[in-house]
Amino acid sequence: MGRIRTFTEVEVARTARQVFWDRGYEDTALPDLERATGLNRSSIYHSFGSKRGLFDAAVENYLDEVIRPRLAPLRGDTVESAALETYLLGLHAAMTEGHTALAANxxxxxxxxxxxxxxxxxxxxxxxxxxxxxxTAITAGVAARRADLDEAEQKSLAVTCTGLVFAAMAIVRVNAAAAGDLIEAALAQVRR
Structure with a gap:
């Protein structure tokens, strides 16, 4: 008879997510994951198939617990006019105020x-x-906030804001102030 599982895959994926986020996939070794999760190699392989399988579970957990909740107000059937600004302000705070995983990594x-x-x-x-x-989420936020713009202008604004968000996410671990400036530029474009 096999042992009773004392962990949930979601908990393990969440813990592994932080290790991968801190160290990167290539610099994360199985002993790092064993220490962090409290599981041995065979339990990791049994549950996730491989280190890569655990990484894929960690990515899905990242999307479920970090990305999708932040985007939820921009993805509903009805998007409030302030939803995009609220999203950008929250992102700015996560990047510039305190010690968040996003700011650090x-x-x-x-x-x-x-x-x-x-x-x-x-x-x-x-x-x-x-x-x-x-x-898509930013486009919905732009449409809700800037109904005064025609479709082409809304699309251009959404592309600009999306690009600024991606640029901020790419630079934040090197220069949080510069990332904050990029998000502020997006906010200025939305508010113009």
């Missing part, structure tokens, strides 16, 4: 795309979907 997904793992087709698919989700 940048975006987990963008970091992974800059590593050798970024050549992996399945990761590229996940990142492309994330980029589309962010663009």
């Amino acid at each position: 940048g975006c987990l997904l963008l970091n992974a795309t800059g590593s050798p793992l970024g050549r992996d087709a399945s990761l590229q698919t996940v990142v492309a979907a994330y980029c589309d989700d962010l663009r």
Whole structure:
């Protein structure tokens, strides 16, 4: 008879997410994951198949617990006119005020795309979907906030804001002030 599982895969994925986020995929060794999760190698392999399987679970956890909740107000059937500004202000705070994982490490997904793992087709698919989700959410926020603009102007503003958000996420771990400036530029464009 097998042992009774004393952990949930979500808890393990959440813990592993932080290790991968802090160290990156390539610089995270299985002993690091064993120490952080309290699981041995065989339990990790049994539950997730491999280090990569655990990384994929950590990425899904990142999307579920970090990204999607932040974007939720921009993804509903009805988007409030202040939703985009609220999103950008929250992102600014996460990047510039205190010690958050985002401020310390940048975006987990963008970091992974800059590593050798970024050549992996399945990761590229996940990142492309994330980029589309962010663009769609920001587009909805722009439409709600800036109904005074025509469709082409709204699209241009959404592309600009999305680009500024991605740029801020890419630079935040190196220069939080510069990342904050990028988010402030997005806010200024929305408020103009």
